[in-house]
Amino acid sequence: MKTHSTGYIFGFAAAVCLVCSIFVSGAAVLLKPRQEENRVLDRQSQVLTVAGLIRPGQDTDAAKITELFDANIVAKVVDLKTGAYVDDIDAASFDQQKAAKDPATGRPAPENDAKVAYLPNNAIVYQVKDGDNVTKVILPIEGKGLWSTLYGYLALASDVNTIEGITFYKHGETPGLGGEVDNPNWKALWRGRKAFDEAGAVKISVIKGLAGDPASDPHRVDGLSGATITSRGVSHLVQFWLGEHGFAPYLAAFRKNGG
Numbered sequence: 001m002k003t004h005s006t007g008y009i010f011g012f013a014a015a016v017c018l019v020c021s022i023f024v025s026g027a028a029v030l031l032k033p034r035q036e037e038n039r040v041l042d043r044q045s046q047v048l049t050v051a052g053l054i055r056p057g058q059d060t061d062a063a064k065i066t067e068l069f070d071a072n073i074v075a076k077v078v079d080l081k082t083g084a085y086v087d088d089i090d091a092a093s094f095d096q097q098k099a100a101k102d103p104a105t106g107r108p109a110p111e112n113d114a115k116v117a118y119l120p121n122n123a124i125v126y127q128v129k130d131g132d133n134v135t136k137v138i139l140p141i142e143g144k145g146l147w148s149t150l151y152g153y154l155a156l157a158s159d160v161n162t163i164e165g166i167t168f169y170k171h172g173e174t175p176g177l178g179g180e181v182d183n184p185n186w187k188a189l190w191r192g193r194k195a196f197d198e199a200g201a202v203k204i205s206v207i208k209g210l211a212g213d214p215a216s217d218p219h220r221v222d223g224l225s226g227a228t229i230t231s232r233g234v235s236h237l238v239q240f241w242l243g244e245h246g247f248a249p250y251l252a253a254f255r256k257n258g259g
């Protein structure tokens with residue numbers, strides 16, 4: 001049997017590795033624009049879902065998602081501290097999570113129960129439009145659960161108090177326990193509840209156990225059974241983003257200016 005020298009074997013292995021790595025990195029570079037496109041599409045689809053414009057799990061193709069999004073949703077960048085719109089930043093390409101971690105465009109967050117580590121100077125909001133009227137405002141939300149950071153959206157009616165929906169597009173909580181944040185039945189429990197009390201303080205919370213219906217128990221949502229830590233995390237993160245370090249200045253400006 002023909003044997004090869006050690007040098008030949010190492011050389012051959014190195015050549016195989018080189019070819020494979022060129023192939024893998026080439027594929028990564030080539031697929032990057034497609035991945036970015038899919039990421040944008042996924043966000044648009046989540047925003048449309050929480051806005052109630054598509055049903056969860058509805059089979060909607062890319063063209064339809066873009067068409068619905070463009071026809072109904074306006075994305076805006078807002079200054080978190082002042083609540084004012086920032087017109088010179090393109091909302092379509094604005095990456096809030098990246099902005100938060102860049103010292104030029106973000107800052108470390110003050111200590112908070114949602115365990116949000118960095119705050120962007122500017123954040124994105126989505127408005128659902130009916131002609132010139134804003135019918136819903138959709139806010140990005142994020143914070144720690146038990147195992148992971150949950151990322152999602154909270155939709156408010158035009159009174160910026162009544163909750164229209166909540167959704168999470170990324171998390172690593174346990175399926176069947178904390179992962180029940182994705183359960184449509186649980187998400188439906190948020191609809192019609194009130195984010196703030198009469199004095200304007202953030203009041204909505206996820207409790208341990210069962211809440212009443214939105215009319216009789218407007219500020220509480222059922223906890224996820226066996227997942228108290230995730231439930232508490234969701235409570236804290238919603239409260240954080242509705243609060244003074246989150247979107248409170250924007251919501252105050254929205255109330256004052258009517259949009």
Ligand SMILES: Cc1cc2nc3c(=O)[nH]c(=O)nc-3n(C[C@H](O)[C@H](O)[C@H](O)COP(=O)(O)O)c2cc1C
Binds near residue numbers: 173175178228
């Ligand atoms: C494998 C495993 C996965 C778990 N996943 C979660 C989870 O995703 N979210 C959560 O809050 N608790 C989870 N728990 C339970 C927590 O450890 C903790 O017991 C629970 O949050 C307490 O909730 P309870 O008071 O409703 O039982 C998990 C436990 C185990 C053993």
